Amino acid sequence: MSxxxxxxxxxxxxxxxxxxxIVSVAITLLVGxxxxxxxxxxxxxxxLYITLMNVPEDKPVFIQSDWTNSTRGESRGQMMALLxxxxxxxxxxxxxxxxxxxxxxxxxDAIRMVNEERxxxxxxxxxxxxxxxxxxxxxxxxxxxxxxxxxIRSAWGNRRRPDTTGVDRSVFESPVLANVQKVSDCGAYVxxxxxxxxxxxxxxxxxxxxxxxxxxxxxxxxxxPYKRAGQVKGLAIGLKGVYDMEYMMKYGLNxxxxxxxxxxxxxxxxxxxxxxxxxxxxFGQGATNYLSLHIALGLMILAIILGNxxxxxxxxxxxx
Numbered sequence: 001m002s003x004x005x006x007x008x009x010x011x012x013x014x015x016x017x018x019x020x021x022i023v024s025v026a027i028t029l030l031v032g033x034x035x036x037x038x039x040x041x042x043x044x045x046x047x048l049y050i051t052l053m054n055v056p057e058d059k060p061v062f063i064q065s066d067w068t069n070s071t072r073g074e075s076r077g078q079m080m081a082l083l084x085x086x087x088x089x090x091x092x093x094x095x096x097x098x099x100x101x102x103x104x105x106x107x108x109d110a111i112r113m114v115n116e117e118r119x120x121x122x123x124x125x126x127x128x129x130x131x132x133x134x135x136x137x138x139x140x141x142x143x144x145x146x147x148x149x150x151x152i153r154s155a156w157g158n159r160r161r162p163d164t165t166g167v168d169r170s171v172f173e174s175p176v177l178a179n180v181q182k183v184s185d186c187g188a189y190v191x192x193x194x195x196x197x198x199x200x201x202x203x204x205x206x207x208x209x210x211x212x213x214x215x216x217x218x219x220x221x222x223x224x225p226y227k228r229a230g231q232v233k234g235l236a237i238g239l240k241g242v243y244d245m246e247y248m249m250k251y252g253l254n255x256x257x258x259x260x261x262x263x264x265x266x267x268x269x270x271x272x273x274x275x276x277x278x279x280x281x282x283f284g285q286g287a288t289n290y291l292s293l294h295i296a297l298g299l300m301i302l303a304i305i306l307g308n309x310x311x312x313x314x315x316x317x318x319x320x
Contacts, residue, residue, distance in 0.1 A: 017299075021299055025295060028288075028291055028295050035287055035291045036247075037243075037287070037291060039244065042240065042241070043266070043268065044227050044234065044235035044236070044241075045237075046264070046269075047227075047235070048233075048234025048241075048245070049234070049245060049249075050234065050272055051188050051210060051212055051233055051234045052082070052085045052089075053085070053274045055086075055091050059187030060092040060186055061086055061091055061093040061094070061188045061189075062093070062183070062209070063107075063190050064096065064189070064192070065079060065096070065103055065193075066097055066098055066100065066191065066193040066194070066197045067099075067106065067216075068099075069106055071194040072106070073239070073289060074216045074238050074241075074242065076285060077284065077285035078241065078245075080110050080113065081242055081246055081284070081286060082214060083110060083111060083114045084249065084277065084282070084284075085249060087114060088278055088280040089278065091187070092131055092132060092175070092176045093131075093133075094171075094186075095107055095133070095134050096136060096137070096138060098140075098141035098144050098145065098197055099141060099193065099197050107134070108134060114126075117280065117281045117284075121279070123279055127164075128161070129161060129163050129176075130175055130176075131176070133171050133176045135159050141197045142203075142204070145205055146204050149183055151182075156172070161174070183205060183208050184208045184209055188212060189209040189211050190214065191212070191214070193213070193214075194216040194218070195219070196222075198223055198226075202226050206231040206232070212233050213235050214235075214241060215241075216237075216238055220235075220238055220241075224237075239289055239293055242290070243290040246282055247264065248264055248274075250277075251276055252264065252273075252274050253272060255273055255274060
């Protein structure tokens, strides 16, 4: 009997495993939206949250958005979490791309989706020209970043956008960039990427700005040395980084909630105390996908255990 059981375990049709995986993940994505899972955010994610929550009111955030739909499972969640933090604190931003020509459109879509969330909650939209400026794509990240670091007014001087009346004007006439004379005038610089464009940003402008990054899980290990060296101040990596941000958006950092409970502490920086975001949605794509990831990993571990049990029992039965 043990030999029969071992043989059955070893010969499970892999197609059934794929069916179970697809069905389980699909159900989780459909009914598990915004599900909260207790988590301890990475220190690098905490540093990013500290940066974003402490952006001065009079300084815009520069967002270099270099991701496309090929990494939307991680990058879109990162972008939307970033936008929620900025919009909830009424911080202006400039957004542009230095990677794929498709990148500006997916960034516009993310802004639209967060604005739709805000409308459903009775909050004001973030408006182009007044609250943010979208500059499109700058080909050749290395040269574009070099120009940006040397003279921002020259690098962006030919970019024009319609104001609130529809008249095309220089982007430096907008409320977003009116007080910006050099790249260091930004409140923070955030690179959202799935590629090596973060390397160029570190090389060209890390000594001029408060540089931060939100990257995919694959790119994350290559950016960690920059974080340890202090060239990148805050860093969210992969899907875990998305959920870290959403979790802190809801519970704050070193912040006492009702009953004196602190859900997210940072023992290395006890002097820092930041509240949750004041308004808007917190849990989103990160929470949904993080739950699905746990389901998928759980099924994978179960399949590995069953396979090893079958192999062990089969070998033991063969020795008798």
